[in-house]
Every structure is written in structure tokens, then in C-alpha cells.
Amino acid sequence: MGKRTRILLGIVVVYIGAVVFLLYRISLDIDPRYRESAEESLVDTAHVLATLLERQAYSGVIQIDELERTLQHVAKRPLKAKIFAIEKTAVVLHVYVTDASGVVLYDSAGRDIGRDYSSWIDVRRTLAGEYGARTTLADPADPASAVMYVGAAIRERATPEGADQIVGMLSVGKPIAAFSPFVANAREKLVVAGVLSVAAFALLLLIVTVWLVRPFGLVTDLWRALRSKRGGAGRVLNPFRIAFADIRDALTGKSYVEEYVATLTHEIKSPLAAIRGAAELLREPLPENVRVRFTGNIEEQVARAQDMVDRMLELSGLERRAVIVEHVAISVASLADAVRAELAPVAVQRAVELFIDVDPALEVSGDRFLLQRALSNLVSNAIDFAPSESAVTVDAQQSRGRIEITVRDRGTGLPPYAEERAFDKFFSTPRPNGKKGTGLGLAFVREIAQLHGGHARLVNHEDGGALATLSLPPWRSG
Numbered sequence: 378m379g380k381r382t383r384i385l386l387g388i389v390v391v392y393i394g395a396v397v398f399l400l401y402r403i404s405l406d407i408d409p410r411y412r413e414s415a416e417e418s419l420v421d422t423a424h425v426l427a428t429l430l431e432r433q434a435y436s437g438v439i440q441i442d443e444l445e446r447t448l449q450h451v452a453k454r455p456l457k458a459k460i461f462a463i464e465k466t467a468v469v470l471h472v473y474v475t476d477a478s479g480v481v482l483y484d485s486a487g488r489d490i491g492r493d494y495s496s497w498i499d500v501r502r503t504l505a506g507e508y509g510a511r512t513t514l515a516d517p518a519d520p521a522s523a524v525m526y527v528g529a530a531i532r533e534r535a536t537p538e539g540a541d542q543i544v545g546m547l548s549v550g551k552p553i554a555a556f557s558p559f560v561a562n563a564r565e566k567l568v569v570a571g572v573l574s575v576a577a578f579a580l581l582l583l584i585v586t587v588w589l590v591r592p593f594g595l596v597t598d599l600w601r602a603l604r605s606k607r608g609g610a611g612r613v614l615n616p617f618r619i620a621f622a623d624i625r626d627a628l629t630g631k632s633y634v635e636e637y638v639a640t641l642t643h644e645i646k647s648p649l650a651a652i653r654g655a656a657e658l659l660r661e662p663l664p665e666n667v668r669v670r671f672t673g674n675i676e677e678q679v680a681r682a683q684d685m686v687d688r689m690l691e692l693s694g695l696e697r698r699a700v701i702v703e704h705v706a707i708s709v710a711s712l713a714d715a716v717r718a719e720l721a722p723v724a725v726q727r728a729v730e731l732f733i734d735v736d737p738a739l740e741v742s743g744d745r746f747l748l749q750r751a752l753s754n755l756v757s758n759a760i761d762f763a764p765s766e767s768a769v770t771v772d773a774q775q776s777r778g779r780i781e782i783t784v785r786d787r788g789t790g791l792p793p794y795a796e797e798r799a800f801d802k803f804f805s806t807p808r809p810n811g812k813k814g815t816g817l818g819l820a821f822v823r824e825i826a827q828l829h830g831g832h833a834r835l836v837n838h839e840d841g842g843a844l845a846t847l848s849l850p851p852w853r854s855g
Contacts, residue, residue, distance in 0.1 A: 393575065400571040404564045411560050412525065415551060416510065419527040423549040426472065427529035430547060434533045437544045441474055441483040448472060448485050463558045471524060471550035474531070475500055477543060503528035503546040512553070521557075526550040651678045706852040707748060709739040709773045709782060716753045716771070720760060728765040731756070735773040740852040741780045743829040748849070751825040751833075752782060754818040755845045759786035761808045762843065775851065779831070782847040790837040799835045822847065 426444065433440040451468050458465045474483040479495025494500045502509030509528035516522040528548040532541040655671040655678075663671070713733045724731050741748065752771075759769040763786040773782045788809070791799065798804045800823045805816035819835065822845075826833040831849040838844040 389579075396571065396575050400567060404567055407563050407567070408560050411556050411563070412553070415556055416525060416527060419525065419549050419551055420529075422470070423527050423529035423547055426549065427531050427547045430474065430531050430545075431533065434531060434544055437477070437533065437542075439474060439476065439482060439531055439545045444472075444474070445483060445485075460559075462562050469552060469555045471526075471552075472547065473550075474545060474547045475504075476545045477504060479504060482545070497526075499526045499528040499548050500546060503530050503548070504543055506530065506543060509546075509548075515552070521554055523553040524550045525553060649678075649682070651675075652682075703744075704742045704852075705745065706740045707743060707745045708737065709741060709780060710735040710737045712745070712749055712752055713771045713773070713782075715749055716756050719753060720756055723757065724760055724769070727760055727763070729760050729763045730768045731760075732768050732770045734770065735782075739773050739775060739780055741829075741849040742852040743849065747825045747828070751822045751847060752784070754822050755784040755833075755847065758818055759784050759788075759843070759845065762786050762788035764788060764809065778851070779848045780851050782849070784845045784847075785838055785842055787842040790841065790843050791835065796836070800833065 430439055430441070430444060433443060448470075454468070456466055456468065470485070472483075472485040473481055473489065473494070475481050475494050479493055479497075479500050481489050481492050481494055484490050495504070497511060497513075499509035499511045510526060512523050512525045514520070514522050515524050526548045527550075528546050530543045531545040531547060533544045534541050652675050655674045659668060659671055710733075713735050717731050717733055721731065756769060756771060763769050767787040769787075770785045771782070772785070773780060775781075792806065795804070795806050800819045802817060802820045819833070823833045826847055826849070829849055831847065833845070833847050835843060835845045
């Protein structure tokens with residue numbers, strides 16, 4: 378994965394992370410909001426029931442018979458209410474009534490009649506004329522057994538001219554678990570809505586951005602792909618892959634160009650310094666043999682700088698190429714033979730023998746020119762590092778649904794510091810003859826491999842030397 382692609386994906390990941398964090402914070406706030414809503418409903422219920430008891434209170438005595446019968450009938454009453462996605466089948470309330478001193482007169486659960494509840498905050502505050510509410514665990518060992526209680530004062534006026542007196546209180550409780558399904562359902566809907574919103578926004582952003590970057594090119598490419606009978610779904614997706622690359626370059630282009638320029642400037646300093654030094658010496662009177670040597674140095678450094686610029690332009694053009702438009706079947710054996718014919722003079726000059734051991738039936742899918750350039754770079758690199766009177770071997774085999782083309786030399790192999798950086802741009806190790814390459818050959822190979830949906834690697838062979846592997850998808854007819 379290229380640096381520009383990582384930057385673009387990083388932006389997308391940050392955006393998605395921000396949305397996920399926002400949804401998470403909102404989901405945490407759902408439960409408190411539901412509790413507030415439930416408490417407000419309990420306040421209404423408590424005051425309605427307390428008002429009914431007030432109508433039956435006389436001389437400080439609270440009549441609870443009617444309330445008891447009513448709640449018993451409510452418990453037996455058939456109930457089937459579908460509240461959105463949640464079905465409610467029973468009234469879940471706990472009601473108790475105390476006198477003015479906090480002693481329980483009535484408990485709908487039938488377990489605490491006669492107990493002193495004056496220490497409970499809902500009872501104490503309500504009897505004091507304040508708002509009283511509490512949340513208590515019905516089972517201290519079970520965190521899910523919490524019950525929310527809200528109190529309402531029961532008042533009586535002794536004389537028409539006198540003030541109301543609190544003669545008792547009624548508290549209504551509801552288990553938190555009763556509205557937990559609503560909380561879970563709300564969170565589930567929030568997640569679904571969030572995912573759909575992110576997907577819709579991302580799709581809209583992609584469409585708008587693609588239209589801004591390639592307003593007519595995308596439509597034209599897509600129309601051509603749909604009209605073409607070759608390539609299947611992959612061909613239809615090619616315009617979108619190209620558009621993705623355009624968006625990536627638009628977002629990361631400036632920093633990427635700055636990095637390229639800075640690196641190229643640094644690398645080209647060495648040949649320029651060598652040229653300048655030789656030119657200054659040539660101004661002085663020198664023996665002819667020395668003058669020839671310095672002139673040769675200038676020519677060599679100019680050639681190196683030119684090679685570096687040419688490779689840089691070639692690599693830059695390759696990186697801008699988002700997809701292989703036309704895949705063809707390519708014989709690996711014919712690729713290897715073409716590279717051998719191309720590099721045979723160099724191998725003879727270095728006294729290195731080229732061996733090709735490739736099954737003629739093996740075929741890969743892609744662009745022949747680019748793949749030949751990639752293999753040529755690997756073989757050329759192996760020849761540079763191979764000792765005289767040794768061999769460079771090109772082999773190929775099919776493994777795990779891939780075609781793996783390997784190039785092995787018998788040199789000293791990779792130094793430890795170079796194993797992780799071999800494919801970095803401008804990274805190069807000195808050749809046995811002391812010369813240094815451009816550091817762009819292996820980067821070029823990696824770009825070609827990734828463009829074809831494959832990868833490249835360079836490791837030390839267990840029997841000595843370096844082993845370069847170009848892994849590519851095989852050709853599949855139809």
C-alpha cells in the first residue's frame with residue numbers, strides 16, 4: 378500500500394472514528410434520558426393515587442382498602458400493548474403507603490406492612506413536604522434489580538379554614554429493568570441509523586468528489602466499460618479505481634511532490650558534486666591520462682544523474698496509473714527469455730551466467746511491457762551483485778493460487794539494515810564494484826507488482842545470495 382493511499386485511508390479512518398465516538402457518547406446518554414422520562418411518569422402516577430387516598434382520608438386515618446382492591450384488579454387485568462418493537466403484557470409497579478411517622482400501612486408486594494420506612498429518602502423528604510425520590514437495589518447482589526421510587530404526600534384539611542396537613546405518603550416504584558428493553562432498542566436503532574448515515578454520507582462524498590475531480594472522465598470510462606464485452610465486473614470497476622486514485626492524489630499531492638523533490642534533490646547532490654569537482658580540476662594543467670580519467674568521471678556521473686531522472690519520471694508515471702486497463706495472458710517463459718536476450722551482453726561483460734528454469738505452461742495476467750520491465754530490473758539487480766564466474770537463476774512456480782517468479786544470485790546477500798528498506802525509493806547498497814545505483818529499480822518493481830494485484834519481496838537465500846520474488850495473479854481465461 379502506497380503512502381498516498383495510507384494518507385487517504387487515514388483521513389477516512391479518522392472521520393469514521395469521530396462518528397463512532399459521537400454515536401457512542403449519544404448511546405451512553407440514552408439510559409439517563411429514559412430514566413428521567415420514567416421518573417416524570419412516576420411523579421404523575423404517584424400524585425394521582427395520592428389524590429385518590431386523600432378523598433378517603435378522615436381524621437388522620439388513611440383508608441387503603443379501595444387502593445388495594447384496585448391494584449389487585451390491575452394485576453389480573455389482561456394487557457397486551459405493542460409499543461413500537463416492544464410488547465408489554467403486565468403493569469409493573471410497586472406501591473406502598475405510610476402514615477405520618479413513616480410506618481408502612483400498605484405494600485402492594487405484601488411483605489413490609491408495619492415496617493418503619495422513615496429512613497428512606499423518598500419517605501423522609503415527602504413527609505417533610507419536599508420532593509422525595511430514590512433508586513434502590515431490590516437485591517443487593519444483583520445490579521440489575523434497581524427500582525426507582527417517587528413519593529407523593531397525602532394531605533388532609535382538618536377544618537375548612539385550616540391549612541393542609543401531611544397525614545402520610547404514597548410511593549410508586551418501577552424496576553429499571555422494565556424499560557431496559559426500550560433502551561436496548563433505542564441503542565440498536567441508533568447504531569443502524571448511524572451506519573446508514575455514514576454509508577450515505579460516504580457515498581455522497583465519493584460521488585461529489587469524483588465528479589469534481591473527474592467530471593466527464595468517469596462517465597465516459599464507465600460507459601465504455603459497460604459497452605465492452607471483455608473484462609467482466611473488473612472492467613466496470615476500473616473507472617472507480619481510477620477515480621479513487623485521482624481523489625487520493627488530490628488530497629495528498631502537495632506533500633507527496635514535496636517529498637519527491639526533497640529526496641531527488643538530496644540524491645542528485647552526489648553526482649553533481651562529483652561533476653563540479655572534476656570540472657574544477659580540469660581547469661588546471663593535468664597529464665593527459667589524468668584528464669581522460671576525470672572526463673570519464675564526468676560522463677559517468679552525468680549518465681547516473683540522467684538515469685536517476687529518467688527512472689524517477691518513469692516511476693512517477695507508473696504511480697499515477699491507477700489500474701491495468703487491458704489484461705492479457707502472458708507466458709512467464711517468454712518473459713524470462715526476453716529478459717535474458719536483453720541482458721545477455723551485460724551478463725557476459727560481468728562473467729555471469731543466466732539460467733532460466735520456467736514451465737512454458739505458466740501464464741500471468743497483466744501488461745506485458747510493465748512485467749518485462751519489472752523482471753528485467755530484478756535480473757539486472759542480481760547481475761550487479763553476483764560475483765564473477767557465478768550464476769543468476771530465474772525460476773517460476775504456481776503456489777497458493779499465485780505465480781511466483783524468483784530471481785536468485787550467489788552474492789553476499791542483503792545486509793541486516795537493508796532487509797526492511799530494500800524497496801524504499803532512493804535506497805541502495807553499494808555494488809561489489811563500489812558503484813551505487815539509483816535506488817529506484819526495486820521501488821519500480823514494487824509499484825508494478827501492486828498495480829497487478831501482486832507483491833514483491835527480497836530476502837536472503839538460505840544457501841547464500843539474495844532471492845527476489847515477484848508474486849502475480851495467474852491468467853484465468855473467460
